[in-house]
Amino acid sequence: MDYVVAALVGCFVALGVYMLLSRSLIRMLLGVVILGNGVNLLIFTAGRLTLDIAPIVPEGVGHSVGPIANPLPQALILTAIVIGFAMFSFLLVLAYRTYQALDADNTDTMRVAEPEHAPNPTLSY
Amino acid sequence: MNTVIFRTIAPIIVAIMLVFSVYVCLRGHNEPGGGFIGGLIAALAIVVLGISSSAAEARRALHFDPLSIAGAGVLLAGLSGLLSIFNGNPFMTSIWLYLNIGGSIVPFSTPMVFDIGVYFVVFGTIASITLALESENGEEL
Amino acid sequence: MAAENLPSAMIETVTHAAAWVIVLPMALCLMGAALLLIVRKYSGLGFMLALTVVAGIISCETSLLLQVMESGPVGMTMGKWLPPFGISFTADVFGASFALTAAVVTLIVLLYAEADRPASLAGDGFYALVLLLLAGVTGSFLTGDLFNLYVWFELMLIASFGLIVIGGRPVQLDGAIKYGFLNFLATTIFLLSLGLLYGLLGTLNMADILRVASLANPAAMVGVAALMLLAFGMKAAAFPVNAWLPASYHASPAAVSALMAGLLTKVGIYALLRTLVILLPTTRDALEPVLVLVAVATLVAAPLGTIAETNLRRAIGFLVIGGIGAVLAGIAMPSLTGVSGAGMYIFHAMLTMTALYLVAGLIEKQTGETDSRHMGGLYASSAPLSILFLVLILGTAGVPPLLGFWPKLLLIQAGLAEGDAVGGLLVVALLTNAVLTMIAGSRLWTHIFWRAGFIPDAPLAEAPGRLHYLATGLLTLLIVAAGLWPNPLFEVVRIGAGDMVNPARYTAAFGLAELTP
Numbered sequence: 044m045d046y047v048v049a050a051l052v053g054c055f056v057a058l059g060v061y062m063l064l065s066r067s068l069i070r071m072l073l074g075v076v077i078l079g080n081g082v083n084l085l086i087f088t089a090g091r092l093t094l095d096i097a098p099i100v101p102e103g104v105g106h107s108v109g110p111i112a113n114p115l116p117q118a119l120i121l122t123a124i125v126i127g128f129a130m131f132s133f134l135l136v137l138a139y140r141t142y143q144a145l146d147a148d149n150t151d152t153m154r155v156a157e158p159e160h161a162p163n164p165t166l167s168y
Numbered sequence: 169m170n171t172v173i174f175r176t177i178a179p180i181i182v183a184i185m186l187v188f189s190v191y192v193c194l195r196g197h198n199e200p201g202g203g204f205i206g207g208l209i210a211a212l213a214i215v216v217l218g219i220s221s222s223a224a225e226a227r228r229a230l231h232f233d234p235l236s237i238a239g240a241g242v243l244l245a246g247l248s249g250l251l252s253i254f255n256g257n258p259f260m261t262s263i264w265l266y267l268n269i270g271g272s273i274v275p276f277s278t279p280m281v282f283d284i285g286v287y288f289v290v291f292g293t294i295a296s297i298t299l300a301l302e303s304e305n306g307e308e309l
Numbered sequence: 310m311a312a313e314n315l316p317s318a319m320i321e322t323v324t325h326a327a328a329w330v331i332v333l334p335m336a337l338c339l340m341g342a343a344l345l346l347i348v349r350k351y352s353g354l355g356f357m358l359a360l361t362v363v364a365g366i367i368s369c370e371t372s373l374l375l376q377v378m379e380s381g382p383v384g385m386t387m388g389k390w391l392p393p394f395g396i397s398f399t400a401d402v403f404g405a406s407f408a409l410t411a412a413v414v415t416l417i418v419l420l421y422a423e424a425d426r427p428a429s430l431a432g433d434g435f436y437a438l439v440l441l442l443l444a445g446v447t448g449s450f451l452t453g454d455l456f457n458l459y460v461w462f463e464l465m466l467i468a469s470f471g472l473i474v475i476g477g478r479p480v481q482l483d484g485a486i487k488y489g490f491l492n493f494l495a496t497t498i499f500l501l502s503l504g505l506l507y508g509l510l511g512t513l514n515m516a517d518i519l520r521v522a523s524l525a526n527p528a529a530m531v532g533v534a535a536l537m538l539l540a541f542g543m544k545a546a547a548f549p550v551n552a553w554l555p556a557s558y559h560a561s562p563a564a565v566s567a568l569m570a571g572l573l574t575k576v577g578i579y580a581l582l583r584t585l586v587i588l589l590p591t592t593r594d595a596l597e598p599v600l601v602l603v604a605v606a607t608l609v610a611a612p613l614g615t616i617a618e619t620n621l622r623r624a625i626g627f628l629v630i631g632g633i634g635a636v637l638a639g640i641a642m643p644s645l646t647g648v649s650g651a652g653m654y655i656f657h658a659m660l661t662m663t664a665l666y667l668v669a670g671l672i673e674k675q676t677g678e679t680d681s682r683h684m685g686g687l688y689a690s691s692a693p694l695s696i697l698f699l700v701l702i703l704g705t706a707g708v709p710p711l712l713g714f715w716p717k718l719l720l721i722q723a724g725l726a727e728g729d730a731v732g733g734l735l736v737v738a739l740l741t742n743a744v745l746t747m748i749a750g751s752r753l754w755t756h757i758f759w760r761a762g763f764i765p766d767a768p769l770a771e772a773p774g775r776l777h778y779l780a781t782g783l784l785t786l787l788i789v790a791a792g793l794w795p796n797p798l799f800e801v802v803r804i805g806a807g808d809m810v811n812p813a814r815y816t817a818a819f820g821l822a823e824l825t826p
Contacts, residue, residue: 079500134489
């Protein structure tokens with residue numbers, strides 16, 4: 044099972060990197076999301092995949108009975124998902140605004156901050 | 169989307185979703201649910217309202233600025249963590265208060281206050297982002 | 310497994326209110342930001358409120374620093390759970406003093422921004438975002454848990470993102486896109502390395518990692534450390550992955566550039582220092598060739614960028630990158646002197662880079678130009694500005710007795726003490742960097758101030774206000790004073806570097822020393 048999920052993580056990361064290499068903003072955005080999901084899956088796998096019971100302490104016992112699943116990776120992933128979601132929505136709004144303002148979805152044509160034909164430095168001094 | 173049926177039903181859906189979001193938020197400590205998911209449901213309710221009428225209408229229905237709601241949530245969550253300074257515990261230590269109201273024990277705790285804070289944060293943030301995306305005239309977040 | 314045999318998981322001792330100085334800076338920052346977000350429509354209130362909050366943070370952090378200097382690193386773990394279960398905050402001398410410097414820089418930038426911001430921009434949440442940024446920076450400096458570090462990094466990223474786009478001019482949006490994507494990628498790579506580290510060690514608490522890191526598979530650990538080097542290198546804008554910094558820093562208003570130049574890359578390089586020197590020292594040895602190469606390349610390439618660039622603030626962006634090279638050189642030589650030099654350079658870079666951007670903002674205001682080719686003759690119309698800029702440029706190049714000189718001295722001492730080819734290479738690179746920075750800086754100064762002016766006093770230009778000069782002058786005065794009396798700073802970095810090279814006191818602050826691996 045671990046190997047299958049590990050391979051899946053690899054696929055996610057590869058796909059994410061591939062999408063990020065694109066010049067279209069929207070594709071890059073999707074690439075970031077896929078990469079992030081790959082990483083979340085990796086954390087989940089790193090916490091060991093087991094078929095144990097849920098990590099809930101039974102009423103009145105005070106400690107867990109028998110082996111339980113590791114709850115920490117789920118807390119980590121939840122945090123990472125929330126943050127990733129916030130970043131994604133922020134980038135989405137930004138990409139939309141940029142599309143409105145610069146009329147560009149292609150990063151090659153976005154040259155406002157770094158002009159394409161930058162002047163040569165002065166030769167004096 | 170702007171059909172008569174949808175416009176008529178939307179306020180009812182929104183009301184049900186808002187009540188449900190509060191329910192999900194409050195059951196969160198020991199059962200599935202919590203402030204985050206509750207806030208998401210509430211934000212979705214506002215989105216439904218925005219789709220059925222307009223983003224400006226949804227803003228007016230909210231009465232408060234969504235980002236201010238998010239700010240109030242952070243403030244609430246932070247205050248709930250700071251309370252434990254008074255009983256000699258580290259930051260974010262939970263304090264429980266069991267109140268006997270009408271024969272049933274109702275637990276009040278700082279995690280619940282924190283969760284309500286999270287509810288407002290998520291609600292405010294998501295609502296402000298979606299409303300900014302929905303409105304046409306490119307206003308600032 | 311009976312319940313009574315389990316070790317206790319909860320803290321039983323009473324936490325005194327005085328111990329709260331370690332979390333109060335973050336809590337104050339976040340709650341202040343929230344309050345500012347609520348009242349952001351009431352102009353005038355925001356500035357005073359932000360100033361009060363930052364002043365409160367500075368007083369908390371001063372008392373924290375004094376406490377740490379006296380009795381060694383302190384820690385606090387959230388919610389009474391014993392580490393490594395609870396999320397820990399730990400302050401050692403480096404963390405506390407960097408956090409304090411960050412708060413001071415923020416205070417100065419707030420003063421400058423108040424003079425700089427047009428009234429039309431009131432109500433855009435600027436002050437809330439500044440405090441949010443400060444919360445992220447302070448949290449990164451004071452946290453004792455790697456996952457928590459990731460959270461603070463993202464908070465910082467979101468806040469800086471918001472700050473770049475305030476105003477919404479196309480150039481800002483363009484800069485923000487590049488800044489946002491590359492930095493988000495960097496934090497995702499950091500998260501990836503965290504996932505692998507957790508899989509290997511089963512813990513992300515820094516002191517706990519220190520305890521068990523030597524037991525893990527060394528080859529896998531090198532992979533994790535390499536990912537961290539890439540992630541933090543991107544955040545710090547080290548040479549091959551620095552493209553986002555000159556693309557975005559000049560887009561936003563001067564105050565925002567100054568704040569980001571002073572804080573963001575320094576947090577990245579500090580995280581690198583912490584992970585590679587304290588947490589994973591064995592992997593650092595394996596990565597040494599890469600570190601040395603990156604350090605040398607950054608040191609040499611960055612000032613060349615300054616020479617080639619005509620946009621003033623972009624040119625200064627390359628100076629920021631050059632400073633990162635010097636800190637990397639210190640990380641590549643983790644002796645007591647090397648780490649001291651790296652730490653001291655971070656102080657210098659935080660203060661000087663902020664001041665440089667503030668002065669650049671004043672120059673742009675005065676001339677109405679952003680391109681250094683079109684400036685000139687400013688000396689005649691604004692002598693104080695030219696003196697400020699000259700002092701800061703000399704400080705960046707490392708001319709004694711300014712603050713930039715002392716960390717470079719320490720780093721060169723460390724390189725000579727290494728006594729091998731690597732140390733020699735780093736010393737040569739550091740000296741080359743100093744010479745090139747001197748050339749680049751003096752060229753900028755000559756072009757802007759000394760050369761016959763194209764527009765000595767253009768009608769468009771706007772004279773900087775008194776508050777502008779107060780903020781910039783205060784910061785420059787601080788830099789000069791710290792350069793003339795470097796002894797307290799030497800004391801700070803000596804203790805800080807001592808705790809980094811030998812982290813026994815650091816682990817003890819978590820109360821983990823007595824647990825056996």
